[in-house]
Amino acid sequence: MSLQYDVLIVGAGIAGSALAHALSQSFSSATPLAEPDRIVGELLQPAGVAFLDKLGLQGALEGIDAIPVHGYAVVQDGRIVHIPYPDGREGRSFHHGLFVQGLRQHAMRAKGVDVIEATVNELVEEEGRVVGVKATRSSGKEKEVFRADLTVIADGCFSNFRSTVQGPSARPSNTRSHFCGAILKDAQLPISQHGTVALVRGHGPVLLYQISEHDTRILVDVKGPVPSDLKKHIITEILPSLPNQLHEPIRVALAADRVRRMPNSFLPPAPQTHKRGAILLGDAWNMRHPLTGGGMTVALSDVYILSQHLDKTNNLLDWSQMKDVLDKWWWERKGLAATINIMSVALYDVFGADGECLTVFQDGCFKYFERGGESVRGPVSLLSGIAPSTSLLAYHFFYVAIYSIWVLFAHPRRIHAPRANSESHMNGTPDMTGNGGDEKHSDMHIMQIPSILDYPRLFWLSCRVLWTACAIFGPLLWTEIRWW
Secondary structure: OEEEEEEEEEOOOHHHHHHHHHOOOOOOEEEEEOOOOOOOOOEEOHHHHHHHHHOOOHHHHOOOOOEEEOEEEEEEOOEEEEEEOHHHOOEEEOOHHHHHHHHHHHHHHOOOEEEEEEEEEEEEEEOOEEEEEEEEEOOOOOEEEEEEEEEEEOOOOOOOOHHHHHHHHOOOOEEEEEEEEEEEEOOOOOOOOOEEEEEOOOOOOEEEEEOOOOEEEEEEEEEOOOOOOHHHHHHHHHHHHOOHHHHHHHHHHHHHOOOEEEEEEEEOOOOOOOOEOEEEOHHHOOEOOHHHOOHHHHHHHHHHHHHHHHHOOOOOOOHHHHHHHHHHHHHHOHHHHHHHHHHHHHHHHHHHOOOHHHHHHHHHHHHHHHOOOHHHHHHHHHHOOOOOOHHHHHHHHHHHHHHHHHHHHHOOEEEEEEHHHHHHOOOOEEOOOOOOOOOOOOEEEEEEOOOHHHHHHHHHHHHHHHHHHHHHHHHHHHHHHOOO
16 A cells, blocks of 8 residues: 655755645645754845745744854964845854754645655666656555655655666765754854854864854864864864864863764755656755855745745646746756856865965955945855856955955065064064964964065966966866856
8 A cells, every 4th residue: 555645855954844734735745754954054145035935934933042143253373354244134044953844844734744754765766767656654664665656765865866866967075074963052153143254374264153142163174084083183283273262162072072074065956857757856956065055045946946846837747837937947957046046165265275376366355344334245145145146256265366466465464584583684573373373383383574685486376376266266167157
């Protein structure tokens, strides 16, 4: 015996639960359930909050001790730049599991939705078409068949069915680093109710944000290979570059609990027409680096656009109609999804600063933010999803690249100098990072304006910086404009 539904959604995370609720007025649907357990997906950007409202799911943020987020503080070498959301916009941060449970409760209360706690074992196909799944309920041992006119695979970044649904159009995911996370108790961030991004020279960025009244999430980006002793790595390599008020909460958190980690993967979207009867949604289909916190915004946007088109479809079994739906969804999502996808990886490359060119880029980016005005408003509008525009993103990205070159010639730069001779540099000032006075180091950093003798080398470095900017942005843009 099998159960029949209009839509079967595999996965009850952000995308799956939201889609089940969105389709409840038009279709009967079933959502296999699994307990959420993630260290990312805990900061919802303002555009994501807006899509939550459009889907009628704003109640999922209530009663979970969610924290208003008003923007970011970016920290580098002891300096802080404030990057507020424009026009009083707000995001929300929270415990991921509590938010997902809130979404599930809304889906369970919706008309025509069955939420089933089960493990999906395989897709059921007939004549080359997916007609449902085989799953084992948590309370049983036998596999059951759940049939549906349309099967939506939303089982997350570790999807078991991605390659089956995508077929030859599947694109490989790329994992360049891991976020290693812990929860700090009663930590004081540089700016209250703001996410904090700390730029650590020689390492990936560190992200911190408050997720409840007493809890603050810390995510340390660790490039491969991941050290065997993560706690030692964080304390010795990362901690000295973070604001002093965070040192003790971090030490306490590392002593009290294990460090969990999550791969930071990039998976560009690909057209979905290979497997009739099934489509991918959420991280099963498209992933971006979690540094910018845009994943949930893209997922909720996708759910909103897709549900609008599915509501107008009178026959889910007619794959010609479904191909038209998928084509419209593909193009309508591009503005927001492409902007956030490209920005997430490009910003990570800059904030991760692996090599001389990217270090120049990172320093220029920080000074670009220090200018304030549109140099802050534009980038944070892109990051928050308020201004979904790849052309605006390209403008600011290459403006930063050119400004970085100006900084290279016109601003004092960090140089190494022997400690014994440090006071004899005429144009230098001590590096006030709080770390330069450690007596165990035989040299120190000073800031010095380049002389004319440095110009030939800096000109060559400038050319390399521009080439690096193109090498970062071009391939990312190609992954979004490619439609086959």
